[in-house]
Amino acid sequence: MRERLGIKRRRYALAVDARKCINCKACVVACKAENDVPLGRFRNRINEESGGAFPRLRASFEPEQCHHCASPSCVRVCPTGASYQRSDGLVLVEGDDCIGCGYCIIACPYDARFFNEQTRIVEKCTMCAHRVDAGKPPACVETCPTRVRVFGDLADSGSEVRHLLDSRRSHVKQPETGNGPHIHYLD
């Protein structure tokens, strides 16, 4: 599809069907293994909401990680340019240029970043760019028993993520910041 169009740029995004999330934490451990995330730190997480009174109860689970925003505030505030955004939308950190000032951690509305005490730089979800560039899905997407996450190219009209977001209503978290996040939670 892209070959025919030729000039269109990729725009990676994640569609999440949180109804299917059973909080099994497979994605959290897969990410940890894939990306050498240190103990006590996480590049992704499951937000839990529960409540009610016995026997009328509810519980729901929502995966979250870096939203690889269209207008990432973390890139904006980085003083060395270590935080940058690829043309396909992925927001990454060039570790060699990171001075560890922590400004991006504070600037992120989604608490997606953390300081790695071992490498002494700021880290976060990279959407497993090294896997994506090799044609494989991110680890969290691949490992999920219930297929909660769908990863793909929004610019590709044949992609599953494009199909989902066109045919189903979805929302993003904290749109009021103006960051333009690209994790789309299917309603």
Place this chain on the structure above:
Amino acid sequence: MPEPRWGFLIVAYLFLGGMSAGLFFVSALATYLEDGRGAAYSRVARVGALLAPWPVSLGSGLLVFDLGHWFRFYKLFVTFQWHSPMSIGAWLLAGFSGITLAAFWAWLPETTLPWLVRRLPKRLRFLSFVDHPSRGRWRRPLAMAGLPFSIGVGIYTGVLLGAVQARPFWNTNLVAQMFLFSALSSGCAVLILALGASREGLDHSDAKLLYSLDITLLVLELFIVLPYVIHGKLSPLSVQRALDLILGGPFTVAFWGVFFTLGLVLPLAIELWEMRPVLLNRAPLHPGRLLAGVSAALVLVGGFTLRYVFVSAGQMSTFQ
């Protein structure tokens, strides 16, 4: 945020940076104002210029060692990320440091440099050129050049916070100005302390300058802090909830008790009281050493507390 990333070292840096900015601003102002015979407030100008480079150097030094890899701080100066307040600030700081160090050199007493040069080993004697006879002529140009930089340094610390829309406690237009006026006021306070502690003490004209300046700045600060709170309470929910951190939340006492009362209102009252003779009778001013010292110290405590509250509460505030 799950845990705050910026702590005491950042607060100290913001405070010390503001102090340097304020010191140079007042010194530059004192240099600029002439009374026919030359600088009208030469003592203020000199002490301010001699002190200005050092607080921010200490603060920057602390900051560098708070980095992930401290030796990578040079990376701030091999690029210019115009959209990053921190990058802008780094360059502003570089310019400010250069100018204030030059001003330091320009204001050194007559005897200091020759004394130093005499103690240089033979091989470094060529450095004696620094004892330039007409270095004093650089004072005014440096003051003028440094004035915008000092305002820049004073205001950028506020922009650093204010530009972060993820933190509702910070994300207002007024934070930058609040930090600027607090910084300039800190400069006044240090000068009041430094001159007041000297053998001669604060003389009438220096006191009048410093007190008038400080009162003005404190009043301006008052007119920023109150609208910040009031307007914030009339803002979207996330801002209102962020403000609760100082309206009943964990930082209430620090903000209203220490910063606002002890660090703003009380010094203002003391200084107005001290300025009674000037304001009412046009009589000369003889500020009491103790009261002057207390009032100035309170301003400094307030300035530090302001930054502590902002840095901490800001990281706690969130849209979620």
Place this chain on the structure above:
Amino acid sequence: MSAPVSRRALLRGAAGAAAAVALAPHLGCARFLKRRGEVPVESREVPTACELCPNKCAVLAVVEGGRIRKLNPNPLSPKSRGMLCARGNAAVRSVYDPDRVKQPLIRAGARGEGKWRPVSWDEAFDFAAGKLKAIKGQHGPEAVLWSSTEGFQEEFFSNLGLAYGSPNLVRHPTLCLASVNLAYSMTFGTVPSFDLLNADYVIMSGANRFESIITPDTMDLVESTMNRKAKLVYLDPRFTVTASKADEWFPVRPGGDMAFILALLHVIIGEDRVDREFVAAHCHGFDELRAHVQQYTPKWAAAETEIPAADIVRIAREFADAAPRALYYAGRRSSWYVNDFQMRRAQAILNAVVGSWDREGGVVPNSKIGLGELLYMPWDEPTAPRIDELDARFPLAAKGDGVFLQARENVLAGTPYPVKGWMVYKQDPMNALPDRGRTQKMIEGMDFVGVIDTQMSDTAWFADVILPESTYLERLDPLHGLPGIWPVVVMRQQVIKPIHDTRANLEIVQGLAKRLGLGDYFDYTIEQWVAEQAKELPVDNPLAHLQKHGVFAAPGAPFYGTTRKPDHRFLTRSGKIELYSERLAEAGHDPLPTYVAPTPPPADSFRVLLGRKATHTHAGTTNNAWLHELTPTNDLWINPVPAAALGIAHGDVVEVASKVGKVRLPARVTEEIRPDCVFMLHGFGKKSRQLRLAYNNGASDADVLETAWDRVSGNAAFHETFVTVRKVGEAPHA
């Protein structure tokens, strides 16, 4: 003469150019010139099968520079359907766990003291074989108990026990699913799978499928209920993840599930909603069944279950309407109550009468792929009777599995004969059996306890010798066929060489066998075994195929309807699906499931329930750092109403006491459990100090659970214990 360009200018230009080139990478605009400097290392991908739980998902192990870097799901297996759960991903951490047993150890102090002497394999084998020979000489081979948990290499351990001459093999089903297996076997002649992927209506009792992950059932249930709008009705005293996803959740009174099922039968049969043709053609005993369920009215069941009668009627009708794409899910761990077998029988009967047997969306008998078998020298069958008196007490129970709890009772009593030795493989009876005090007593009475395990489990901690097995990523295992609706054969091949001085179970068995004079029975290598197995696979170069792909899936799956031919003979006495079972009657049990109300807890007591979570596998993973940080400890779930009456706030330390023991752990005051029950997650409260993350962390249900078992199958019954709860400490301030 003046040069066209002065030297000075040239130098200046060169310097400027050099500076520009040097600075360029650092200027923001040159970002795209930079590339991440990855140093390439030798990398290979080895297909294998996971061993972190019994599901055996297909895995692709990525090895870089000799170290396992990551485990990825293998999309080729229709059983694991391209997924890998938290535990499967965390297995890397288990391999490199610093707390692993790194070489054979012989006890150097008292049992449980934790003093060990690292020894060579020869010395360990000599020691263990010496002890086994001594016991055999003094008491006979039946004096050694051989207990194990399922695994690809378990067979070698069991064979060693049999060759040694002991009839006393006990396996994990007697602590897990023996009752459900037996119930379905007695009804259908086989244990089926459940086609959750295609079902339209699913009822589940417990079987917390969305939290205690079982592939592919977990995945298929999400697919059918979320994407296809199949309906899920779920009964559980606890609001689990499954409850949060189910269309309807009923906080059923513990033990009331059977009343619910019998009432469903009452309605479906009474309103003639059964599959008449199917029942006539394939079922035996329908008339007896119809008469039997007359008494189980919805109104009666409502009192037993606390589920409104109108709902019971409605669900019965919906279930029957949705049939044959309707199923009552059997569950896996069926170690609940002393009448568990009969409850599962009622389920099986319900599934039978609505005709969902062997059809898409129903209850489907397993297909399997045939594997070859290496012929090896056979031994004489053990002659002594079993220690658990299986034939007399549990004549219908699975012979190869035994009844662990009866065995323990008899060993402690010394009847019908003394048992003085215990070999344990891949099992932690100190946590898996209820009433840990009795297990410890059993150990104390043993002359010899030998454990084969990868980690220093609590049982290993109290053993005399530990023979460390290599983890599954460090060994080649026999091929394993997974029967099911989508049958598959998986290969587990060696990903890396053992990083410590550990061995595969076959090598351990061979080492012992040699010294026991049984070497001839194990005179083969694992490679020979696997090669022989592979030969039967219907594919070219089967071994190479498996080494490359890791999986062989049966072409043509899924298989439905193989038993629905008119002349099909079921593997039951009558040759039909037995709604009424003569064999049960002959053995002195109810031929039709008869409801017996569970004993309610005495005043001020609670029934204690246990269960699982997706981040841990029983007691085996609580020391894995990646899983530990997600679920670091367990706590006691208690409803706010009784908690308030007892003065217990969330986080307070409570003491939970039963007739056999007491434990302390923090309280989780939550609305998500019935007021008459409390709940503990299984797997914590370890006593082994070599499991540094798990040691003394949380509490073990084994310390409080009382011994009870199902009457028919002997399956342990873990939910029959009542406890008192009292506050003993304040919650620590956050």
